[in-house]
Amino acid sequence: MSRKQKKMLIRVLIAAVLLIALQFIPTDGALRLILYLIPYLVIGYDILLKALKGIKNCQVFDESFLMAVATIGAIALALHEQSGDYTEAVAVMLFYQIGELFQSYAVGKSRRNISDLMDIRPDYANVERDGRLEQVDPDEVEIGTVIVVQPGEKVPIDGIVLEGASSLNTSALTGESLPRDVKEGDEIISGCINMSGLLKIRTTKEFGESTVSKILDLVENASSRKSKSEEFIAKFARVYTPAVCYAALALAVLPPLVRMLGLGLPADWDNWIGRALTFLVISCPCALVISIPLSFFAGIGGASAAGVLVKGSNYMETLSKTKVVVFDKTGTLTRGVFEVNGIHHSELEDEKLLEYAALAESASSHPISKSIQKAYGKEIDRSRVTDIREISGGGVTAKVDGIEVAAGNDKLMKQLGIEYISCRSVGTIVHMAINGSYAGHIVISDVVKPHSREAVQALKAAGIRKTVMLTGDRRQVAEKVAADLGVDEVCSELLPADKVEKVEELIQKKSEKEKLAFVGDGINDAPVLSRADIGIAMGAMGSDAAIEAADVVLMDDDPLKIAKAIKISRKCLRIVYQNIVFAIGIKLLFLALGALGIANMWMAIFADVGVMIIAVLNAIRALFVKKL
């Protein structure tokens, strides 16, 4: 609790004790009024002062002013009726202040909760100076400085590992507890926790440009982009308070006049003014105004703890309405790395065939050659290879240990006059011929991510109407992947510009209310990310381009997170709507009851404070997203 809050708590306690004590002390007349004014002033003096200042600044519909009018009115009424019932006025002020205190406490608490969740801000960086480690402010570390990260410490700045190997805990960034191994020469990003070994890192960015700063900045500023719900509430609040005040005035004046002049009954002023004062107590739009941004804030905070960064409340809202999800294939549903996926019809041992292939391709830097060399996995002894000839658009021929080896596609085999066996597998086929005779082929293809199929199913289960996959890849490959994953529609052989067109076409085809999300890896699909209703970038750890271009950023590259992000946004929005309906509903109900004379001021203040407390507690629920 802050000092302000503690002071308020003490005032609440004093006023409450005094008020209860006064119930047991029989007094009357002026003394009674004075005695009751003590707790009233203890709890409400600041409200009265604020009300006066409000009048001076022409802010008539200020909450303080309304509370002041309502309570002073109630005291005046009690005086006029000579009922001596001042408890009501004091209690209303007391409960109003309790409500404010609770609100301030709850908001402060959730602010802290969320910053705890995002507790990735490093406090210092270790720099070695004269053989001793010194802790310095990360802001002061220049690019190219060597920093030391000990086990248990956070990596403060992005960089490259110079020395040491370790496992990193990336859970604060990705929400996953799977450790990630780094060794010399690897890139390392800030915000991870070093778990096992000592690491020396050469920084490649300033602190302000490092991943951790970018993420914190993004999350903190996310709630500045207001959603439609928030704008609606702000507008509503602006109209609501004056409207209720005028209604109160009308309620105080019109019915008595009608009774007096129209019906010839006694005016009954006291009763109607009492009802009007009740109105004023309900006129504060606090519950609404606090609970909506709080829900979004909690939702965004909870999402970021799960490794899903939503860049604004407005995106949270759009994301929850997503009905069509469009994927980019490479890097999103597939790993985007080519791997040897099979060796067929081999005359030799698979290992041996791979060895020949790797050696023959050893001079090439083509991705396909690279993947063969990677699959071979051993050091390549270039001295075993001679007479390397690259046949452009075909492959290579070379002598390995003096044996003729040819590795390439159908065209190369035809050119060499070697009979080959066509492959039914999807991917790039490398045929092998050794000593002029066919020795089998190697299938190389992009690998589907382990969770891709599950992810598509999870989206279906979450009520996504249509899933579409876009790719620049060949049709045969695309259709195979789409069928494997259960994607509804597939568009293949697209150039980057075609993807934007395709997304536009899909946006036109769906109804206005349904939103379209595009999921990409942010590398070359920035235009598509911004064209879609909502752009989701994956695998953003360390990629500034992706963080820049997208509206929603998934910190790791697990496609299952897409469904999770949508579920989080739906939960958040559900809570927002609950709060709007609940708060407005209860207020209107009590306004009606107050007008009819059924609800008195006690009930009004409970309606006001109670609704606020429930709405705030409900809003905080948006923070909990683990089980979604």
Added chain:
Amino acid sequence: MKKTYKIDVDCANCANKMEEAAKKTPGVKDATVNFMALKMIVEFEEGQEAKSVMQEVRKNCKKVEDDCEIFL
């Protein structure tokens, strides 16, 4: 030009009022108050001196909500 200022305010409705007041201040193109992060983001009109405009913004905010602060 956009600038972010730290603010202190207790209630969400007051934050909305501050936003309104800031928006109406001459020299301010647009303003957003982020109650949860306690920040005010002000976009100034072309050729305006941020400092003097912010003095006015602060004055206007104080008018609508006595109990607020903008840290300039």
